[in-house]
Amino acid sequence: MNTEAPVLEVCFSPALLHLYDTRNTVVxxxxxxxxxxxxxxxxxxxxxxxxxxxxxEDCIRIGQETPNSLTAGERDGKxxxxxxxxxxxxxxxxxxxxxxxxxxxxxxxxxxxxxVNDADLIITGSFLNLTAVCDFLLSRRQKVLLGCASWxxxxxxxxxxxAGAVVSKLRxxxxxxCDSARAARHLxxxxxxxxxxxxxxSSHYKRLSGYGLEKDMEYCTTPDLHxxxxxxxAGALVGL
Amino acid sequence: MNTEAPVLEVCFSPALLHLYDTRNTVVxxxxxxxxxxxxxxxxxxxxxxxxxxxxxEDCIRIGQETPNSLTAGERDGKxxxxxxxxxxxxxxxxxxxxxxxxxxxxxxxxxxxxxVNDADLIITGSFLNLTAVCDFLLSRRQKVLLGCASWxxxxxxxxxxxAGAVVSKLRxxxxxxCDSARAARHLxxxxxxxxxxxxxxSSHYKRLSGYGLEKDMEYCTTPDLHxxxxxxxAGALVGL
Numbered sequence: 001m002n003t004e005a006p007v008l009e010v011c012f013s014p015a016l017l018h019l020y021d022t023r024n025t026v027v028x029x030x031x032x033x034x035x036x037x038x039x040x041x042x043x044x045x046x047x048x049x050x051x052x053x054x055x056x057e058d059c060i061r062i063g064q065e066t067p068n069s070l071t072a073g074e075r076d077g078k079x080x081x082x083x084x085x086x087x088x089x090x091x092x093x094x095x096x097x098x099x100x101x102x103x104x105x106x107x108x109x110x111x112x113x114x115x116v117n118d119a120d121l122i123i124t125g126s127f128l129n130l131t132a133v134c135d136f137l138l139s140r141r142q143k144v145l146l147g148c149a150s151w152x153x154x155x156x157x158x159x160x161x162x163a164g165a166v167v168s169k170l171r172x173x174x175x176x177x178c179d180s181a182r183a184a185r186h187l188x189x190x191x192x193x194x195x196x197x198x199x200x201x202s203s204h205y206k207r208l209s210g211y212g213l214e215k216d217m218e219y220c221t222t223p224d225l226h227x228x229x230x231x232x233x234a235g236a237l238v239g240l
Numbered sequence: 241m242n243t244e245a246p247v248l249e250v251c252f253s254p255a256l257l258h259l260y261d262t263r264n265t266v267v268x269x270x271x272x273x274x275x276x277x278x279x280x281x282x283x284x285x286x287x288x289x290x291x292x293x294x295x296x297e298d299c300i301r302i303g304q305e306t307p308n309s310l311t312a313g314e315r316d317g318k319x320x321x322x323x324x325x326x327x328x329x330x331x332x333x334x335x336x337x338x339x340x341x342x343x344x345x346x347x348x349x350x351x352x353x354x355x356v357n358d359a360d361l362i363i364t365g366s367f368l369n370l371t372a373v374c375d376f377l378l379s380r381r382q383k384v385l386l387g388c389a390s391w392x393x394x395x396x397x398x399x400x401x402x403a404g405a406v407v408s409k410l411r412x413x414x415x416x417x418c419d420s421a422r423a424a425r426h427l428x429x430x431x432x433x434x435x436x437x438x439x440x441x442s443s444h445y446k447r448l449s450g451y452g453l454e455k456d457m458e459y460c461t462t463p464d465l466h467x468x469x470x471x472x473x474a475g476a477l478v479g480l
Contacts, residue, residue, distance in 0.1 A: 012395055016255055019394055154259055155252055157419040179397040179443050186430040187423055203419050 008174035010146045010163045010181040014112045015153040026142055027119040028133060028166070029232075031109030031149035032126050032158040033204045034087050036230075037220040038072075038104065040128040041089035043239035044226025046098035050237040052110045056080045059105040066101045073105035077211030080105070088216050089128070101236075108149035113232065116147065122232040127162060127195060127220060132227040134169045136240065144174065146181075157187070157202035158221075161195060164188030165223075195221035248414035250386045250403045250421040254352045255393040266382055267359040268373060268406070271349030271389035272366050272398040273444045274327050276470075277460040278312075278344065280368040281329035283479035284466025286338035290477040292350045296320045299345040306341045313345035317451030320345070328456050329368070341476075348389035353472065356387065362472040367402060367435060367460060372467040374409045376480070384414065386421075397427070397442035398461075401435060404428030405463075435461035 011020050030036055039050045051066065053059050056073060060082050063071035072085035079086045087106060104110075109124075116122055120142065125133040137144050146166055148159035164184035167176060176182070191198035196218055199205050205217055219225075229240040251260050270276055279290045291306065293299050296313060300322050303311035312325035319326045327346060344350075349364075356362055360382065365373040377384050386406055388399035404424035407416060416422070431438035436458055439445050445457055459465075469480040 012252065013256060015259075016253060016393065016395075019255075019392070151419075152259070153256065155256075155420045155423065157422055160419075160423060177443060177446070179391075179400075180395045182397055182441060183395065183400060183423065183427055187426055190426040190430055201422060203417055206417070 005173060005175050006141055006143045008144045008167065008170055008176050008181060009178040010148070010167065010184050012148050012155045012160060012180050013150040013153050014115055017112070017115055017147065020145055022116055022119040022145055024143055025119050025145050026121045026123065026137060026140055027116045027145045027147050028123055028125040029109060029113045029147050029149060030125050030159045030162050031106065032162050032220055033208060034089060034216060034220055035104070035106035035109030035149065036124040037126040037128050038087055038089040038092065039124050039230050039237055040126045040226040040228055042092040042097050042102045043230050043237065044129070044228045045092055045094040047092070047102050048099055049101050050230065051101060051103045051235060052113055052237065053103060053105050054110050054114065056082055056105055059083055059103050063103045066103060068099065069101040069103050071103045077208070077213070088213070089219055090216060108151060112147055112149045124230040124237060125162060125166065127165070127223045128226045129228050130162070130165055130223045132229050134166055136229045137170060138173060151204060156204055158199050158204055160184045161187050161191060161198065245413060245415050246381055246383045248384045248407065248410055248416050248421060249418040250388070250407065250424050252388050252395045252400060252420050253390040253393050254355055257352070257355055257387065260385055262356055262359040262385055264383055265359050265385050266361045266363065266377060266380055267356045267385045267387050268363055268365045269349060269353045269387050269389060270365050270399045270402050271346065272402050272460055273448060274329060274456060274460055275344070275346035275349030275389065276364040277366040277368050278327055278329040278332065279364050279470050279477055280366050280466040280468055282332045282337050282342045283470050283477065284368070284468045285332055285334040287332070287342050288339055289341050290470065291341060291343045291475060292353055292477065293343060293345045294350050294354065296322055296345055299323055299343050303343045306343060308339065309341040309343050311343045317448070317453070328453070329459055330456060348391060352387055352389045364470045364477060365402060365406065367405070367463045368466045369468050370402070370405055370463045372469050374406055376469045377410060378413060391444060396444055398439050398444055400424045401427050401431060401438065
């Protein structure tokens, strides 16, 4: 372990975030099913920005205030009343989303993003932009915290699997003395790169497949379809 | 998955305990390095009881009040001032501990044990009594929560590895729809049963080996040396 190298840690739940010092840190928000996948897809397909908001009410209001915007969000697997679109990354092809502001309400991912107050920088990560995120973190040479949005504060398999994919790529260049990061890496090795198959035995896959969203999850587990780094600044995520 | 079977879940940190309903549940407290290993060793070697207490002050006071007792506890890898013995399971052979009350103060394990208020039953688990704990849980046919003591609320590898060992043994007989339990099982499979080797790359191994405690950790990762089920009742753990 290179003790000159920056530190890399993994936080498995927003309920554990207080255990980590996020100052002077790049925090990567991870919500694979599906917020941060949809963010990568929208920005990768040329959206001007994604504005993450906590509530349906905020989504409607900010959508009204923002020119050339779309409002999107689901509750219980359906488009929330008052909003126009859903949470699926497949809903945002270039022909539709290019140049627009996507106002997106999600529960777990948005909540974690808003909980991080004092980080140097917040970005979002998903399999869709895995390599872009890793290359960006490598180029920064700065302390990193991979923050799993989880499901209502409960550990989930898909976010920790993605964290493990990042740890596997970055560990030669970072100090990793964090058991969460080690466990995430072991999970990633257990998957043998077959992310979709691995996640079929997860709570979220079972829940979302109950809504008929198997295609979404297949898409969300495909690496590097959208090589973009979503950076959070002034209340919106913009693509680097 | 047998939907008639009782539910089995894993909690990775005391800071996540509030997410679980522990009513009508057998909670297994897990603190592999070293509280629940020492408890298994002491009771396995014939101690009358182990009284877990939170502070050194309580340990001294309860030791004075309890006939034929030993006070034990460490802080920063050394016997705490005012106490007579340490946290090592190797300190409690039958010739020494048989018939005695061990008043033991530990930080993580004791804290989690005292946080569980409404469970049907609390027991403790470690590799030293792995099969005895599993057989007991099987015989109860009741909802189970495996509670990892963790390290100052942070996920740790050794407690989750043990949880995974239990999940691997019990999953044919329980409903397991809990991503923490799935991840723990994957960790256990990754270890291929070589627990000590697997845990050499863990934060706690590194910390305790800094105190020269490698022999302790070798002992704590040896399955089934003490086939006892420590049951918590009236403030003390007694062997079944």
